[in-house]
Amino acid sequence: xxxxxNPCTYLPRRLQIVASLTTFLLICLLFFGTSPADDPTTYVNxxxxxxxxxxxxxxxxxxxxxxxxxxxMAPPQWLNPFGDQAHTPPPEQTNSSSGEARWYADFKWRNPxxxxxxxxxxxxxxxxxxxxxxxxxxxxSVGRRKDEKSKEAEQELxxxxxxxxxxxxxxxxxxxxxxxxxNPLYRAVQGLELEEEMETEMMxxxxxxxMGTGILANWLAVPMAAYDDTMLSFLxxxxxxxxxxxxxxxxxxxxxxxxxxxxxxxxxxxxxxxxTTRSLIETASLDTFLIEDKHAAIxxxxxxxxxxxxxxxxxxxxxxxxxxxxxxxxPRLINAHLHSTWQNTFSSGxxxxxxxxxxxxxxxxPAVELARNLSQCADSPIPASCxxxxxxxxxxxxxxxxxxxxxxxxxxxxxxxxxxxxxxxxTLLSLLHSRDDLNVKFIRRExxxxxxxxxxxxxxxxxxxxxxxxxxALKDAVASEFGRARSLWFTAERPPRSExxxxxxxxxxxxxxxxxxxxxxxxxxxTPVPGPxxxxxxxxxxFGDSPPPSDADLVKEKALFEKSLMFMQRAGRGGVGxxxxxKKNTGGEKDLVRTRDMVEAWNLADTEIWKFVRAWNARxxxxxxxxxxxxxxxxxxxGRWGSRVxxxxxxxxxxxxxxxxxxxxxx
Ligand SMILES: *[C@@H]1O[C@H](CO)[C@@H](O)[C@H](O)[C@H]1NC(C)=O
Ligand SMILES: *[C@@H]1O[C@H](CO)[C@@H](O)[C@H](O)[C@H]1NC(C)=O
Ligand SMILES: *[C@@H]1O[C@H](CO)[C@@H](O)[C@H](O)[C@H]1NC(C)=O
Ligand SMILES: *[C@@H]1O[C@H](CO)[C@@H](O)[C@H](O)[C@H]1NC(C)=O
Numbered sequence: 001x002x003x004x005x006n007p008c009t010y011l012p013r014r015l016q017i018v019a020s021l022t023t024f025l026l027i028c029l030l031f032f033g034t035s036p037a038d039d040p041t042t043y044v045n046x047x048x049x050x051x052x053x054x055x056x057x058x059x060x061x062x063x064x065x066x067x068x069x070x071x072x073m074a075p076p077q078w079l080n081p082f083g084d085q086a087h088t089p090p091p092e093q094t095n096s097s098s099g100e101a102r103w104y105a106d107f108k109w110r111n112p113x114x115x116x117x118x119x120x121x122x123x124x125x126x127x128x129x130x131x132x133x134x135x136x137x138x139x140x141s142v143g144r145r146k147d148e149k150s151k152e153a154e155q156e157l158x159x160x161x162x163x164x165x166x167x168x169x170x171x172x173x174x175x176x177x178x179x180x181x182x183n184p185l186y187r188a189v190q191g192l193e194l195e196e197e198m199e200t201e202m203m204x205x206x207x208x209x210x211m212g213t214g215i216l217a218n219w220l221a222v223p224m225a226a227y228d229d230t231m232l233s234f235l236x237x238x239x240x241x242x243x244x245x246x247x248x249x250x251x252x253x254x255x256x257x258x259x260x261x262x263x264x265x266x267x268x269x270x271x272x273x274x275x276t277t278r279s280l281i282e283t284a285s286l287d288t289f290l291i292e293d294k295h296a297a298i299x300x301x302x303x304x305x306x307x308x309x310x311x312x313x314x315x316x317x318x319x320x321x322x323x324x325x326x327x328x329x330x331p332r333l334i335n336a337h338l339h340s341t342w343q344n345t346f347s348s349g350x351x352x353x354x355x356x357x358x359x360x361x362x363x364x365x366p367a368v369e370l371a372r373n374l375s376q377c378a379d380s381p382i383p384a385s386c387x388x389x390x391x392x393x394x395x396x397x398x399x400x401x402x403x404x405x406x407x408x409x410x411x412x413x414x415x416x417x418x419x420x421x422x423x424x425x426x427t428l429l430s431l432l433h434s435r436d437d438l439n440v441k442f443i444r445r446e447x448x449x450x451x452x453x454x455x456x457x458x459x460x461x462x463x464x465x466x467x468x469x470x471x472x473a474l475k476d477a478v479a480s481e482f483g484r485a486r487s488l489w490f491t492a493e494r495p496p497r498s499e500x501x502x503x504x505x506x507x508x509x510x511x512x513x514x515x516x517x518x519x520x521x522x523x524x525x526x527t528p529v530p531g532p533x534x535x536x537x538x539x540x541x542x543f544g545d546s547p548p549p550s551d552a553d554l555v556k557e558k559a560l561f562e563k564s565l566m567f568m569q570r571a572g573r574g575g576v577g578x579x580x581x582x583k584k585n586t587g588g589e590k591d592l593v594r595t596r597d598m599v600e601a602w603n604l605a606d607t608e609i610w611k612f613v614r615a616w617n618a619r620x621x622x623x624x625x626x627x628x629x630x631x632x633x634x635x636x637x638x639g640r641w642g643s644r645v646x647x648x649x650x651x652x653x654x655x656x657x658x659x660x661x662x663x664x665x666x667x
Contacts, residue, residue: 103618136175138175159331161222163508164513168227226345229297243289245289254289340387342513359432373516410477422610424493432451444602479612489613572596
């Protein structure tokens with residue numbers, strides 16, 4: 001009898017069936033599986049990534065009965081012969097979780113699906129955390145003014161300084177006497193008889209030299225430019241081969257490395273004329289500093305600049321008794337300048353993203369609220385003034401607010417700031433279909449997949465591409481250097497809450513200035529241009545193209561949204577960056593977790609971007625908190641949390657739409 005070449009014939013009949021099914025499945029997966037290529041473009045070239053794939057992959061999902069997504073998600077990675085040989089999930093990195101959000105920093109973050117790298121549904125792949133170069137300032141309370149008013153203003157100014165530098169990607173550190181005394185050269189400086197100004201200058205340099213390579217800024221020198229300004233980009237690179245000072249900024253800003261700082265200090269100490277000079281610029285030999293003259297990113301509010309540019313301050317600064325008054329005005333002035341610089345950068349205005357316009361108005365309330373506050377004019381003691389480094393700025397006037405638009409698609413425009421709100425697919429489907437009892441049957445029969453992702457990228461990617469193909473672009477919009485400078489994203493379930501001081505402060509650190517959060521029509525400040533009110537109204541097209549929802553609709557939406565939040569919490573998606581835990585599905589109720597998994601498997605792309613944004617924000621918070629703790633250790637910062645900026649703005653609790661979210665989310 002002739003042999004068949006089919007090896008299956010040797011197997012029992014049942015196994016034959018299993019074997020052929022398996023082979024079929026493997027082939028499917030091989031062809032439709034993900035490629036591990038880093039670059040989204042090669043990714044596209046390698047894989048048939050059209051709508052057929054989406055259909056194909058989804059069919060696989062459909063055929064699998066109750067745990068739909070695991071078999072589809074994981075295998076392509078280890079079946080792909082050209083892929084990583086990683087059979088085990090990558091190790092946990094330090095500080096890579098917060099509440100239920102977990103992440104893994106890797107260069108493969110642009111790949112559509114994180115789980116192809118982490119082999120774990122719950123760990124999102126984020127871009128590697130950019131190293132923040134340190135920017136130092138020296139602040140010694142001993143030599144400073146003693147009156148309460150000045151002291152408080154100085155603390156506020158330090159906070160303004162920290163916030164502005166942090167938002168531009170730096171790690172601001174306030175040094176004090178302790179750091180200066182730590183420098184081995186300190187004793188040598190002690191032996192010199194110096195003028196008071198020079199003494200402070202030497203202490204600054206000693207403290208800087210003790211820390212090493214970095215930026216030394218006066219605490220009245222803040223970055224006042226777009227995030228991707230060339231000078232800021234250079235400073236962010238963190239490599240300063242040459243000791244550099246900046247034309248026009250005097251001693252306001254230096255950059256350099258440890259060796260050159262030390263050399264310059266030694267040179268100054270051995271200079272016999274040191275007791276007649278006032279700065280190291282004078283004691284240094286000519287070739288010590290590279291002098292950069294093309295720059296405009298730093299605003300230095302030195303006394304001479306203040307006197308020259310702002311007559312109001314000039315009169316106050318000329319009399320000793322009114323100097324504290326001048327100091328008191330300064331934090332608000334700088335804050336207003338930072339805000340208007342931001343507004344000038346985004347001249348096209350603010351876009352509030354609303355890809356699924358129907359029945360989702362409730363989800364957008366926090367974004368609209370934030371957009372309105374951002375487009376408002378900041379409270380300034382010298383309204384309509386320009387920062388010292390941008391004499392040609394366009395000051396904020398209440399008659400022409402920054403436009404706010406509600407857009408159904410993401411637009412990649414350089415001068416447009418986007419506020420994106422990403423709902424969990426459960427929330428979205430529940431609101432869209434006005435149902436609080438989503439079940440497997442309904443989801444499969446009645447709902448479209450990955451609605452949000454498809455709609456949001458319609459203009460960017462065009463029609464006819466799969467939702468998977470769209471993910472890299474969306475991730476790029478959130479987390480690339482270009483994207484992060486022009487957008488802010490949060491999940492609909494965990495927006496910045498208006499009633500949480502912590503959340504609002506977190507936003508201030510993101511933007512680099514204190515966002516106005518009280519209406520300015522109290523007659524206290526003089527409005528440069530008369531207007532009925534300064535806070536802009538909600539955008540006209542708030543409801544996208546669809547007719548505006550009635551009050552009854554809104555009530556219904558809110559009720560549904562609250563139910564959805566409740567569901568999410570019970571299904572183990574509640575502590576969105578809040579609750580303790582972090583193990584998969586902790587505390588989730590089994591049936592609800594099943595429904596949740598089903599919804600997530602049905603909407604792989606929407607779920608992916610939701611988890612990505614959740615992790616992105618959680619990491620941002622973890623990073624900042626970590627720095628706050630670290631900075632407490634430096635001399636100039638001790639006890640700083642005693643007098644905080646912002647405490648001025650005590651205001652009655654306003655109950656608005658965003659008061660819906662108090663519950664769950666404690667972080
Ligand atoms: C500076 O110091 C030198 C020697 O250390 C001294 O001779 C000179 O008088 C001092 N000058 C001033 C202005 O104090
Ligand atoms: C947006 O445009 C910039 C350049 O203009 C590009 O580098 C970036 O990748 C684009 N972002 C997206 C999400 O397409
Ligand atoms: C926006 O401003 C209002 C008051 O005008 C304030 O209640 C609210 O907390 C602010 N929200 C944000 C996100 O800044
Ligand atoms: C992790 O976080 C803790 C506390 O916030 C901090 O002390 C520690 O330095 C962090 N570790 C890393 C590697 O960032």
